[in-house]
Each structure stands twice: as C-alpha cells, then as structure tokens.
Amino acid sequence: QAQLEESGGGLVQAGGSLRLSCAASGRTFSSYAMGWFRRAPGKDREFVATINRGGGMTYYANSVKGRFTISRDNAKKTVYLQMNSLEPEDTAVYYCAADYAVDYGLRLTAGQYDYWGQGTQVTVSS
Numbered sequence: 001q002a003q004l005e006e007s008g009g010g011l012v013q014a015g016g017s018l019r020l021s022c023a024a025s026g027r028t029f030s031s032y033a034m035g036w037f038r039r040a041p042g043k044d045r046e047f048v049a050t051i052n053r054g055g056g057m058t059y060y061a062n063s064v065k066g067r068f069t070i071s072r073d074n075a076k077k078t079v080y081l082q083m084n085s086l087e088p089e090d091t092a093v094y095y096c097a098a099d100y101a102v103d104y105g106l107r108l109t110a111g112q113y114d115y116w117g118q119g120t121q122v123t124v125s126s
Contacts, residue, residue, distance in 0.1 A: 002026040002115040004096045009120030012086055016124070020081040022096030022117060029077035030054075033101040035113060036070060036081045038092035038122075047108055048094070049081060053101045059108060063089075086124045093119040 008020040024032065035050040049060045049070040058070050069082040079096060097113035107113060 002029075002032060002098045002100070004098055004115055004117035006094065006096050006117045006120040009094060009122045011123045011125065014087055014124055014126050016086050017082070017084045018086065018122060020083065020094055020096075020120060020122070022079045022081075024077045024079070024098060027100065030074040031100055032098040033105070033107045033112075034070075034072060034079040035097045035099075035107055036079075037095045037097060037110060038090075039095070039119075040089075040092040043092075045095070045110060047110070050106045050108060051079065052104050052106050054104050057104070057106055059106050083122070086122075088124045088126045091122060091124050093121050095119045 003025045006022050033053050036048040037045050039045040051058045051070045055072050067085045072079040096117040098115040099107050099113045
C-alpha cells in the first residue's frame with residue numbers, strides 16, 4: 001500500500017513558478033503510474049498531468065500544456081510537477097495520486113488511481 005505526501009505549494013505571483021513534489025512510500029515506486037490533480041474553490045477535482053510507470057510517457061490537461069511538466073525520480077520515489085507561467089486560475093489544492101500498474105499506460109481519470117495524498121495548496125496572486 002502506497003502512502004503519498006505532497007510538498008512545495010505556496011503563494012506566488014502570476015507569472016511565477018513552483019515545483020511540487022510527491023514522496024511515496026510502500027511498494028516499489030517504479031511500479032506506479034502517477035498523476036497530479038487539482039481542486040479549485042467551488043469546482044470539481046480536475047486532471048492536471050500523468051506519467052507512466054517507466055517515465056517515458058506523459059500527458060497533460062490542455063489548460064496546463066506547455067506550462068507544467070511532470071517528471072519522476074524512481075530512485076528517490078518522488079514525482080514532481082514543475083509549474084511555470086502560473087496564472088490565478090491555477091489556484092487550487094493539488095493532489096498526487098498513484099496506481100499500481102502492470103502496464104506502461106497512462107491514467108487520465110481519478111477513478112483509475114488507488115492512492116491519494118492529502119494535497120498542497122497553491123495560490124497564485126494577480
């Protein structure tokens with residue numbers, strides 16, 4: 001069973017950058033497909049980005065494509081979300097998610113993930 005802990009959130013001005021980290025414990029990290037989701041105030045949780053267990057495939061929501069980059073370091077059991085050119089619309093609680101994968105595919109929907117972190121707040125001021 002995986003346990004996930006996000007860090008790196010905070011307050012940043014529009015146009016700035018943040019890097020979120022998600023540290024995992026438990027079963028072999030390299031066997032997990034990983035994803036980032038977010039929930040803005042008054043809105044439903046939405047998909048942000050995903051990376052497959054091998055790290056060779058990634059996929060992004062259109063709203064963050066070209067600004068955010070997901071990556072993973074299997075030796076450190078950590079997945080990252082580099083967020084550049086942040087906009088006030090990016091303000092949300094960001095959640096890390098993991099799915100124990102037997103394939104090298106991507107996971108785009110929340111229902112495909114078995115494990116979730118507690119979230120980290122990102123606030124972008126205008």
